Each structure stands twice: as structure tokens, then as C-alpha cells.
Amino acid sequence: MSNPIEQLNKVFDSRIRIGIMSALIVNESVNFNDLKSLIDVTDGNLATHLKTLEENAYIKVEKGFIGRKTNTTYTITKAGEKAFRSHLDALEKIIKGLG
Structure with a gap:
């Protein structure tokens, strides 16, 4: 059997990207300002990390307006959810293997 550490996804090495994905996996969508305050x-x-996740097709970006203000919201894609859950499973296997 392969080492679970090999199943970790390099895209999720960043605590910021883990924070973004964690917020999106439990919410239908989250806007930029909410993500910014949530992850601090x-x-x-934030924009740099969102771009990386978007380039990997893990999140979907929707730009719109609320009144005259721009509003950008983010949602997790099916591929993103699958990749993130696999990453979390690998982490869990590593933790259990060390315990």
C-alpha cells in the first residue's frame, strides 16, 4: 500500500487554501469579503490563493453586482470537493498511522 503522505495534494499545502476550501465545502457560496475576514x-x-484554486478548477468564480458595488462569490466545484476530501482522508490516515 502506498504511503498516505503521497496522497496529499500540493495545492492544499497552504493554510490559506485549506481555509478557503474548508469555508466553501460547508457553504453554498462565500463572497470575497467574507472569505477575507474569515481567513484574516x-x-x-487571498486573491493569489483564489486564483490558484480557480486555475486548478477547484473553485468557481462568479462576478456580479449588489446595487452598484461589485460582488464576487466563490463556490467549490465537484472536482474541488473530491480533491479536498481526498486530501483530508490522506491527512487522517497519516494521523491514525502515527497514533
Whole structure:
């Protein structure tokens, strides 16, 4: 059997990306400002991590307006959910294997 550490997804090495994915897996969608305050990061830092997740097709971005203000919301994709759950399963196997 392969080592569970090999099943970890490099995209989720960042605590910020884990935070984003954790928020999106339990919410239908989350907007930029809510994610920013939830994870407590700067606009630029959050945007960079969101872009990486979007490029890997793990999240979907929807831009719209609330009144005259832009509103960007993020949702997890089926592929993103599957990849994140696999990553969490691998972490769990590692923890159980060490215990």
C-alpha cells in the first residue's frame, strides 16, 4: 500500500487554501469579503490563493453586482470537493498511522 503522505495534494499545502476550501465545502457560496475576514488575510494574498484554486478548477468564480458595488462569490466545484476530501482522508490516515 502506498504511503498516505503521497496522497496529499500540493495545492492544499497552504493554510490559506485549506481555509478557503474548508469555508466553501460547508457553504453554498462565500463572497470575497467574507472569505477575507474569515481567513484574516490581505486582499492580494487571498486573491493569489483564489486564483490558484480557480486555475486548478477547484473553485468557481462568479462576478456580479449588489446595487452598484461589485460582488464576487466563490463556490467549490465537484472536482474541488473530491480533491479536498481526498486530501483530508490522506491527512487522517497519516494521523491514525502515527497514533
